[in-house]
Amino acid sequence: MLFDTLDIPESLLAAQDEGKLVVFAGAGVSMGTPSNLPDFAALAELIAQRPLTDLEKSRLDHFLGELKAEGRDVHSLAVEALNRPSSRHTRLHEEIVRLFERPEHVRIVTTNFDPHFTTVVRSVHPALPIYSAPALPRGGDFHGLVYLHGAASGPARDLVLTDEDFGRAYLTEGWARAFLEQLFSHYYVLFVGYTLTDPPAHYMARGLPTEPQPRRFAIIHEEPARWRRLGVGVIPFTVGAGNDFSSLTAGITRWAQVTRGSNFWIEDQIIQLLARPDPMALTPEEANLLEWSLAHDRSLPYFVRNARGLPWVEWLESRRLLVPYFDHRAAFDHWRQRQIAAWIADQLLEGPHERSFELIRRLGGRFSRELQRQLVMQLGDVTLPVEWTFLLVREVESSDQDAHYVLGKRLHVFVEHNLPAFWALFRHCTAPRFMVDAHGFGERGSPAHLRVALAGDASVLWSVWNEAVVTRFAEIARPMLGLLLVQLESAAELARSINGEADFIRQVTAGRTRLARMDPDHHHESEPNVLIDMLAQVVAHLAKSPGGLAEAEIQGWLHAPGSILRRLGLHALAESTETEGAKKIAWLTECVARFAPDSLEHRLAVTLLASLTTPARAETAVETAVVPAAPQGLPPLADLLAMDSARLTRVLRVNRIEPVDALARLRELDERTRQNPALSEHVLWASLLARVSWRRLPPLQRDALITILQRPFALAAHVRDVLRCLFSQDPLEKDAREAEPPASAAQKAQLFAMSCRIWEAIRDQEMPLTPAADQTDWISLALNDGVGTYHLVRFWMQYVSLQPPDHANPTLPTEVAPILADICTRETEVARRARAVLVQDIRFVMARDPAWTTANMVVLFDFDRIGDEAWVAWRPFLDHGGLSRPLALAMLPHYRAAQPRMLRAEEEVIGHYLGHVATIMVHVRPAETAAWLQALLPALSERERLRWARLAARDSEGMPDQAQRELWDAWLGAYWRDRRAGRLGGVTLSLTSAEAAIMAGWLCALPEVFAEALELVMHSPAPNFEHEIFPWRELRKSSLPVRAPVGVVALIEFLLRNMEVGRVSHESVSEIADALPRLAILRAPLLRVAEVMHGHSWVPARDFRAKIEREFPLSQ
Structure with a gap:
């Protein structure tokens, strides 16, 4: 250049x-x-104090060596010769x-x-x-x-x-x-x-x-x-x-x-050159400057904002800079290339269009994907010639949702203003084609295969259809019917060539009981089933319009070999206003006899026939024809006891039973069972208990339910149903939305007594032990295991929470402590799952009884004592539990000891463990934090160290000033100093640029130590914000702009010079500047900030600079 x-x-x-x-x-x-x-030669002469011969000049180092050998102090003489006070x-x-x-x-x-x-x-x-x-x-x-x-x-x-x-x-x-x-x-x-x-x-x-x-x-x-x-x-x-x-x-x-140089100067130079009337008249140096501006992030926006008109595109063509943008194989992965493509598209579409088309022809008539996309995105302009649409639409990618959206807008324009163009574009967009589906019908791991899709995006087509096409049915419905039938048949032909007719029918009619049943919220993908929905509307319109559909046409569809056309004929027959009712019944009766009994068209024919003969039951005509009707109203108990399981289920499903009605049946069943103990095993017990909830009963009915459930046979044969009936809906939890009052003291006692009896009944039930305790989601397991341990333990925690705490002598209620101790020590699968639920609330239990918790629950986390069984406590606690200072201190040895196992676990477990560790280090700050860090961080991958740093920074937010100072003095300051020096204690651990980015954001949470931390951040490796978001808003809202204005401006300048354009919130920087005191010392660095922001192509940068020059004084 x-x-x-x-x-x-x-x-x-x-x-x-x-x-x-x-x-x-x-x-x-x-x-x-x-x-x-x-x-060098003149210096040798000054040292020698005489002119040199040609031979001496050719061997200056040897000559000076000879002078030194003669005793001349050539080194000191050289220093004297160079130390000239007048030299600048x-x-x-x-x-x-x-x-x-x-x-x-x-x-x-x-x-x-x-x-x-x-x-x-x-x-x-x-x-x-x-x-x-x-x-x-x-x-x-x-x-x-x-x-x-x-x-x-x-x-x-x-x-x-x-x-x-x-x-x-x-x-x-x-x-x-x-x-x-x-x-x-x-x-x-x-x-x-x-x-x-x-x-x-x-x-x-x-x-x-x-x-x-x-x-x-x-x-x-x-x-x-x-x-x-x-x-x-x-x-x-x-x-x-x-x-x-x-x-x-x-x-x-x-x-x-x-x-x-200055970004403002660069922009001014570019603007001056772009104002020239003839780009081809630029001097070589001027042309080089513009080429350079196209190749650099900071200057490109100055070119694309100010270069207007096709002559500048042709100038790029003359410099051979357009070739990649007209190569359909070119892929652009830099934002600069995308910006240039957008600019080229703007100029081409502004025209003159004939000149644009000629330039496109000279360059081969094809577009790079990015240029083609940028051109398509502007097709919504109604003033553009139609030729642009058909030049561009052929290469729109199926995955480019934005481009399809714009094509939809173009269809919208054409249907209102240019019907020939509409038909051409609509025919293209609804044309079927093959698409490679890498995962079958969405099943991960299934082999890739071809399926039939549309050239256009079906969701966009459906939107345009409903917004613009339907309103023009009066003039376009008949030709639209023919086009849609042709496209559907083409789709079927493609499908038959690879998968057969049955697969195609399944693809385009999946989820449809009948042809016209359309979910208004259904999300169409690029699938041919949108053609079915369109056909359904067109056929309905024509069937209701005088002379719209001939009976012969409907009969032709009903006798067609394909399922879809038969269903289309049934839909037309149902919607027809010109075919008499008797004729409809006759045709449908013939269809029911002719169609295969297990086919969808047979089911639809039955439905339509039923709707014509039994209007009151039209919506359930299919059920009436296929499934024996269920009785309306709940039959007497004797009839229920006589039913088999399937019929009983159907009767209870059809008849909505309120909890009070189910309780009434339970009371009858209880009376019968006491007379005939063999009924204790009847399935009706489980069916009725599933429809009763203690919480949803009126207070007087609750006692009756408890009386029934206390029967030995109830707890023996149906203990899991009893547990769900009593405890699945948190009976002690207050809910203002419910009319029923919370449990009384007597009812609490009743429930607690029942919970104890249920625990005794289930705690030793045989269940297979759950393997891989470290990989088990214990809470989900307890919720869905059919036993009900989750609800039982949650009840006990609610029960304890309702007891007034004794702050002077914190202890668990005496009736509860033995049960929880049993859960902690019993070696059965039921107890393991109960333990998993219990440790979720270890922080709550620690607050109610620290000594008991330390003795009974904290030991559950000891890998050294119980081996991998400790995962039963660790997994649910890490996933769902919370920390308090007393709990963290009690568990600290177990956190340290668990580290090797945790770091070998799955990623989610590691993340939760690091979150706990960060919380302990930031808020608890135990004395051994520094040693813990030296053992932990070198064992982590960079990704895990980043996660730990983010979590620690998050936990630092909102801390009081005194706590920030204590944190800094306890370990954080030493940690940052060590990491900047590339070590951690005695271990080499270089600070990565990604970690440096997190530390820069961490500053915003530490105003009390901001000055010390800022010095470390600014002398650390340059931060990389590729995967981090700096908290600009938090910095703006903090007290730092007032407390440390010089440091804040230095931080902003540092960040802007190390951050990609898209990661900078320029508006927040401007707002931070508004909050700064008007000090002269801030003027120069803020002007440098304005310079950098202009280099980021932030349009208001000139105004920002003017504001700084206006409001910040030259001297104080």
């Missing part, structure tokens, strides 16, 4: 963007005004530093000894590392300023001047050679200010490896052939009269200005 007279290769520009560029600065950088320092850094020093956008991207290596780069770097990046030989960093992983051959500001003896010095640096000790070898293999290199006659360039050139694709370039004005032989690409510049190097400075200045 051309910058003034310098043509910088694209590979160097890409390396600059990626932070992979290293600039080597030679003597030529410091020779101009106002630096005025000598090059040049513009070139500044512009080289400006080439680097971020401090961590700055990589400048100089063989000069003067301090001018140090002066510039310290003014721009105060914290940037500066290295001086021989103490060099690793060449493959460094950033900063490197004095490769020493610095005049350091010990004079470290300057590399003589042949002995160079031999030590590049051969015997080799620190310069090792540094360069790593550097050249990792980075792109640009040499500035060098000639190959200088010893520094000569020695460095020896270490240049050969590469097929050059990654090293030199800006030179002489000896291009020698540089090329060394594998160095040449970027020439011209030296003016009087040894004028100003063109070099001008080129690098322009390079830095364009690539790293």
